[in-house]
Amino acid sequence: MxxxxxxxxxxxxxxxxxxxxxxxxxxxxxxxxxxxxxxxxxxxxxxxxxxxxxxxxxxxxxxxxxxxxxxxxxxxxxxxxxxxxxxxxxxxxxxxxxxxxxxxxxxxxxxxxxxxxxxxxxxxxxxxxxxxxxxxxxxxxxxxxxxxxxxxxxxxxxxxxxxxxxxxxxxxxxxxxxxxxxxxxxxxxxxxxxxxxxxxxxxxxxxxxxxxxxxxxxxxxxxxxxxxxxxxxxxxxxxxxxxxxxxxxxxxLRSFEVETQNQIDELQRARLEEAQRREALRGDLLRQIVQAQEAERQRIARELHDETGQALTAIGLGLRGVSTSWNQDPEKAAQNLRQLEGLVAGSLDELQRLIADLRPSHLDDLGLVAALRWYATEVQKRVSLEINVEVNGERRELPAEMRITLFRVAQEALTNTVKHARATYAEVRLNFEEDVVRLSILDNGRGFDSARTETSRDRQWGLLGMRERAMLLGGSFSIDSRRGSGTTVEVTIPYDQQDRMMSDEDTPASGG
The missing domain is CATH 1.20.1070 (Rhopdopsin 7-helix transmembrane proteins)
Known part of the structure; x- marks a missing residue:
């Protein structure tokens, strides 16, 4: 060449x-x-x-x-x-x-x-x-x-x-x-x-x-x-x-191997931290559940003692009085019996209210919308607060777990309104949107610093409970409040959780 x-x-x-x-x-x-x-x-x-x-x-x-x-x-x-x-x-x-x-x-x-x-x-x-x-x-x-x-x-x-x-x-x-x-x-x-x-x-x-x-x-x-x-x-x-x-x-080129090992180490550390965080959260949730159970038991015991227990005591004393006065003064005994009948009716109403608070039958029998309207009416009977329930969108059938979560959030939010807001008007909005169901509770009360409440160690258990209920269903919870401007609580739950929960139910009930 x-x-x-x-x-x-x-x-x-x-x-x-x-x-x-x-x-x-x-x-x-x-x-x-x-x-x-x-x-x-x-x-x-x-x-x-x-x-x-x-x-x-x-x-x-x-x-x-x-x-x-x-x-x-x-x-x-x-x-x-x-x-x-x-x-x-x-x-x-x-x-x-x-x-x-x-x-x-x-x-x-x-x-x-x-x-x-x-x-x-x-x-x-x-x-x-x-x-x-x-x-x-x-x-x-x-x-x-x-x-x-x-x-x-x-x-x-x-x-x-x-x-x-x-x-x-x-x-x-x-x-x-x-x-x-x-x-x-x-x-x-x-x-x-x-x-x-x-x-x-x-x-x-x-x-x-x-x-x-x-x-x-x-x-x-x-x-x-x-x-x-x-x-x-x-x-x-x-x-x-x-x-x-x-x-x-x-x-x-071995730096790639070291880099990969560093990624694995970082991932393992992240998983360990996540596991520790979940473990801490699990312990925190367990304490919250125990405290919530004890608080609920104390509330039930207090209401039974203050209302039903005192009424039953009065009924017992009244019956003894009737037994002694029946022969001497039948007319007075009949008047006492009518009073005792009123006490029995009041005690029965109180027991029904207590049972409804624990698990309202309207929620299972008539659906979420009817349960919200019923509860709003019950609250208005007890306090001077106007409550309007508004439903928007095409109603969809919701599983029991989703219905009870939305109802409990509305119940807790209205309870906070009654106890703390000093409001004269509240509104419950239930929106059936394309991908999610959205529940909003608004009031015209005195409001509070929601950012401080969210970050404080003394945050309210009620707000935390609402958040946890929403997160357990893959949803989100938000609260917006400023002093003097009222409060808005909003929970959003996606419908894609519906199939999983509906499969766990034996008899699906109407969500509308």
């Missing part, structure tokens, strides 16, 4: 073909293994910038390794049709060499880019380099004879593509070293720095001493001069630099 490197020592002896073939084999193998290592590790990294930058470096490793193996096959005489298609093989080899260096330049330019806009612009650098290289080849073709054009083209390719690409790669790796140090991975930063040094020697020294050609300065600074100065071929320097670059690139 026309393209031949000067492989002679100063005393004129020719080095063995096997020796050079081994150099080219190791040279290509180093870069090929680097590309393979990048492909195997690139999916494990979390940093998008480094992952994208490494892709063109992997392409460089595969293609440049293949180029060096082509050189090896040429020296061994194993290229098919090498004599017949000599110019074709020279053109293929030159194109592969150029493309590999353009990939290396893309790697360095992408690493040097500091933001996304500059990274997009960095992709233009290989295009400009390729255009300049191609125009140069076209110009050189008219300056040199055909027998020299292959050697001239090889020198031109290494001067205009290889050396700049190696410089870009070295600077990019130095920049990456700083990124590693900033991320607390200094040891991988050192590997990146050594890889930068290896690429620098590979590009500046290894590619400066090209095969002898008429193109300056390769007519003086060439592989023959390198052999005369150092006593070994420049291909050995390139191969050594390639091995070092591949080793140190492979070493800093």
């Amino acid at each position: 026309r393209y031949r490197f000067d492989m002679q020592q100063a005393n004129g002896q020719t080095l063995s073909q096997f020796y050079f073939s081994l150099i080219y084999f190791l040279y290509g193998l180093a870069f090929f293994c680097m590309g393979l290592a990048i492909l195997l590790e690139i999916g494990h990294g979390r940093e998008q910038r480094l992952r994208r930058a490494l892709l063109p470096l992997a392409v460089f490793g595969f293609i440049h390794g293949f180029h060096e193996w082509l050189e090896m096959f040429e020296r061994l005489g194993l290229l098919p049709g090498a004599e017949t298609y000599e110019l074709v093989w020279d053109g293929v080899r030159l194109a592969i060499l150029a493309f590999s260096f353009l990939s290396l330049a893309a790697f360095g330019a992408y690493l040097l880019a500091r933001n996304e806009a500059m990274r997009r612009l960095s992709l233009l650098l290989p295009l400009f380099m390729a255009a300049f290289w191609g125009l140069g080849l076209f110009w050189l073709r008219g300056l040199y004879p055909l027998e020299d054009i292959v050697r001239v083209s090889d020198a031109w390719t290494r001067y205009t593509l290889a050396i700049p690409a190696a410089v870009f790669a070295s600077l990019g790796l130095i920049f990456q070293q700083r990124e590693f140090r900033r991320a607390g991975m200094a040891r991988f930063g050192r590997d990146s720095l050594w890889a930068a040094i290896a690429f620098f020697w590979y590009g500046i020294i290894g590619q400066l001493f090209v095969g002898a050609s008429p193109l300056p300065p390769s007519n003086v600074i060439n592989q023959t001069l390198f052999m005369d100065l150092f006593g070994f071929p420049v291909q050995l320097l390139r191969a050594s630099a390639a091995v070092l670059a591949a080793i140190f690139v492979s070493r800093f």
Whole structure:
């Protein structure tokens, strides 16, 4: 072939073909293994910038390794049709060499880019380099004879593509070293720095001493001069630099493994913290449930004692009085019996009210809307508070768990209004929306600082209970109140909880 490197020592002896073939084999193998290592590790990294930058470096490793193996096959005489298609093989080899260096330049330019806009612009650098290289080849073709054009083209390719690409790669790796140090991975930063040094020697020294050609300065600074100065071929320097670059690139690729392990550790810590938080919340909820049970028992006991117990005591005393006065004064005894009948009716009403508070029959028999209207009427009977119940949207059948949650929220909100708000008007709005059912309770009372109530350790148990009821059904709870501006309590529960809860019910009831 026309393209031949000067492989002679100063005393004129020719080095063995096997020796050079081994150099080219190791040279290509180093870069090929680097590309393979990048492909195997690139999916494990979390940093998008480094992952994208490494892709063109992997392409460089595969293609440049293949180029060096082509050189090896040429020296061994194993290229098919090498004599017949000599110019074709020279053109293929030159194109592969150029493309590999353009990939290396893309790697360095992408690493040097500091933001996304500059990274997009960095992709233009290989295009400009390729255009300049191609125009140069076209110009050189008219300056040199055909027998020299292959050697001239090889020198031109290494001067205009290889050396700049190696410089870009070295600077990019130095920049990456700083990124590693900033991320607390200094040891991988050192590997990146050594890889930068290896690429620098590979590009500046290894590619400066090209095969002898008429193109300056390769007519003086060439592989023959390198052999005369150092006593070994420049291909050995390139191969050594390639091995070092591949080793140190492979070493800093382990940062992906460390990064993955850090992610796993962070995930495990997050899960542990979440488990501890849930455990603390479970204990808090258990205490709340116990306190709520005790409070409910105290309320029932107090109401039974204050109302029903006293009424039964009065009825018992009245009956004793009737038994003693029946024969002496029948008319007075009959009057006492009528009074006792009133006490019995009042006690029965009180028991029915107490039972309704525990579980209103209207909720199961007539549905949520009827239960809300009934409860509003009951509250208005006991206190001076006007309550309006408003229902909007197309009514939908709601499961029992959702109905009781919405009813209890309305019950608790109206209880707070009666106890604390000093309101004269309240409104209960039930909206059947497309994806959720929304319950809002508004009043015109004195209001309070809702933000302080939400963050205080002494937050009200009633508000916390409403929130927990909503969250257990996958819903949300909010309260909006300011001093002097009334209070709005709102609970939203999605319908997608409905299928799960409806399957747990034996007899679904109407939610409207």
